[in-house]
Amino acid sequence: MKIIKIIFFLTLLVFFVNSQVDPDVLANITQLIHNHGYPCTNHKVTTEDGYILQVQHVPYGRNNASRTQDPKPVVYLQHGLLDSSFTWFLNEPNEALGYILADYGFDVWAGNVRGNTMGLEHIKWTTNDVQFWNFSYDEMIQYDLPAIVDFILEETGSSEIYYVGHSQGGGMGLGALSIFPKYQEIFKSVALLAPATYENHQQCFLLSLLADMEQKYFFDFFGEKDFMPETWWIELVANTFCAADPIVCEDIILLIVGADTGNLNESRLPVFLSHTPAGSSTKNINHYLQLIRTNKWQMYDYGTDGNMVKYGQSTPPEYPVENVLNPPIGFFFGSKDLLVTQKDWEQTLARLSPDLQWTEYTVPDYDHLDYVWGVNAHTLLYPQVIQHLVSNTRK
Numbered sequence: 236m237k238i239i240k241i242i243f244f245l246t247l248l249v250f251f252v253n254s255q256v257d258p259d260v261l262a263n264i265t266q267l268i269h270n271h272g273y274p275c276t277n278h279k280v281t282t283e284d285g286y287i288l289q290v291q292h293v294p295y296g297r298n299n300a301s302r303t304q305d306p307k308p309v310v311y312l313q314h315g316l317l318d319s320s321f322t323w324f325l326n327e328p329n330e331a332l333g334y335i336l337a338d339y340g341f342d343v344w345a346g347n348v349r350g351n352t353m354g355l356e357h358i359k360w361t362t363n364d365v366q367f368w369n370f371s372y373d374e375m376i377q378y379d380l381p382a383i384v385d386f387i388l389e390e391t392g393s394s395e396i397y398y399v400g401h402s403q404g405g406g407m408g409l410g411a412l413s414i415f416p417k418y419q420e421i422f423k424s425v426a427l428l429a430p431a432t433y434e435n436h437q438q439c440f441l442l443s444l445l446a447d448m449e450q451k452y453f454f455d456f457f458g459e460k461d462f463m464p465e466t467w468w469i470e471l472v473a474n475t476f477c478a479a480d481p482i483v484c485e486d487i488i489l490l491i492v493g494a495d496t497g498n499l500n501e502s503r504l505p506v507f508l509s510h511t512p513a514g515s516s517t518k519n520i521n522h523y524l525q526l527i528r529t530n531k532w533q534m535y536d537y538g539t540d541g542n543m544v545k546y547g548q549s550t551p552p553e554y555p556v557e558n559v560l561n562p563p564i565g566f567f568f569g570s571k572d573l574l575v576t577q578k579d580w581e582q583t584l585a586r587l588s589p590d591l592q593w594t595e596y597t598v599p600d601y602d603h604l605d606y607v608w609g610v611n612a613h614t615l616l617y618p619q620v621i622q623h624l625v626s627n628t629r630k
């Protein structure tokens with residue numbers, strides 16, 4: 236496996252850069268953060284249903300920036316679908332949100348969800364067991380987010396947390412606020428970067444193709460365990476398209492991850508692609524395919540009989556976003572985002588309670604990954620995110 240991975244990296248590097256192997260390509264998360272001059276510790280958190288998730292803590296900034304500030308606001312960063320906590324640290328320190336928040340004076344915690352590269356352990360099952368992969372993001376809302384929040388509260392002694400979520404991580408935050416009122420007390424301010432909720436109007440070609448497939452064939456084709464495991468991705472990128480033509484290869488990658496808006500630092504693609512996609516279950520992908528078909532933001536659909544057993548009703552419950560009254564929420568959307576499109580996000584906003592204080596921010600020409608990887612996010616987006624967090628807090 237290691238050998239294949241190395242061949243994969245080398246192939247990518249030959250195509251994308253003429254320079255040396257970037258140390259960030261081969262580094263694990265703690266090494267990566269240390270290499271850039273920041274403190275970082277790794278922690279393991281066990282969920283109520285037995286998944287063991289890795290969480291990173293960056294307590295202060297570079298060169299001791301804001302090290303002695305006391306008390307420090309605590310921020311929890313939650314990554315998106317097929318992504319990992321790496322995502323907040325993949326650009327240069329002055330560009331990536333994880334570092335910027337640490338330098339600003341936040342006590343930074345970055346979570347991971349079950350099924351990604353930092354969520355592959357379970358107290359009972361291994362990744363070879365089909366039971367391990369029996370989850371969608373409903374379980375991330377129900378178990379992963381609560382376990383990580385409890386852990387952060389305990390470690391910091393704080394009673395409140397600032398929440399920043401990207402994509403699925405945004406949907407997780409909003410979902411948790413809607414079904415567990417206690418997070419309306421714990422979260423002090425929330426910034427959702429392209430939160431994935433309604434998906435009916437998404438425009439990603441690959442997802443549309445999969446959504447047109449019958450559910451049964453989807454599982455027949457992709458199996459019931461992990462979606463796009465490493466081998467699959469390597470085959471696609473390194474052997475098929477990329478071996479044929481590097482330009483086509485780059486286009487394929489951008490087709491999967493979003494439009495090419497020119498906001499990515501292309502020399503850094505090897506760094507991004509060595510840590511992403513980070514994995515999830517086919518069942519979770521299927522959950523998104525269900526949402527694309529239904530035009531609702533609802534829990535996993537087990538079919539009429541299965542829904543009766545699971546939910547006591549024949550259809551899956553919708554996430555009750557109208558229940559969210561607190562804290563103030565900033566919604567950040569991009570005009571070129573193919574995965575979270577205006578028609579979909581407007582459906583979410585239309586359901587918000589008039590008692591909730593919320594703000595909509597749009598970033599021109601931003602696509603789905605620019606929120607985390609955009610080389611200009613530190614000028615176009617993050618100042619607004621920080622401004623939102625510090626000036627719109629629950630009373």
Ligand SMILES: *[C@@H]1O[C@H](CO)[C@@H](O)[C@H](O)[C@H]1NC(C)=O
Binds near residue numbers: 265266
């Ligand atoms: C990263 O690698 C270093 C050196 O091998 C190791 O000590 C550390 O525990 C690793 N961190 C993670 C998060 O795996």
Ligand SMILES: *[C@@H]1O[C@H](CO)[C@@H](O)[C@H](O)[C@H]1NC(C)=O
Binds near residue numbers: 298299
């Ligand atoms: C950071 O603070 C520690 C403890 O006070 C000190 O030993 C270290 O030299 C400082 N590092 C820098 C880069 O200022």
Ligand SMILES: *[C@@H]1O[C@H](CO)[C@@H](O)[C@H](O)[C@H]1NC(C)=O
Binds near residue numbers: 365366369545
């Ligand atoms: C997966 O979970 C569902 C609902 O929680 C359950 O009905 C089903 O039996 C589980 N399947 C496996 C293979 O564990």
Ligand SMILES: *[C@@H]1O[C@H](CO)[C@@H](O)[C@H](O)[C@H]1NC(C)=O
Binds near residue numbers: 327500501
């Ligand atoms: C773009 O990526 C390269 C390679 O990692 C890096 O050396 C360079 O500093 C980056 N440029 C910007 C503007 O961040």
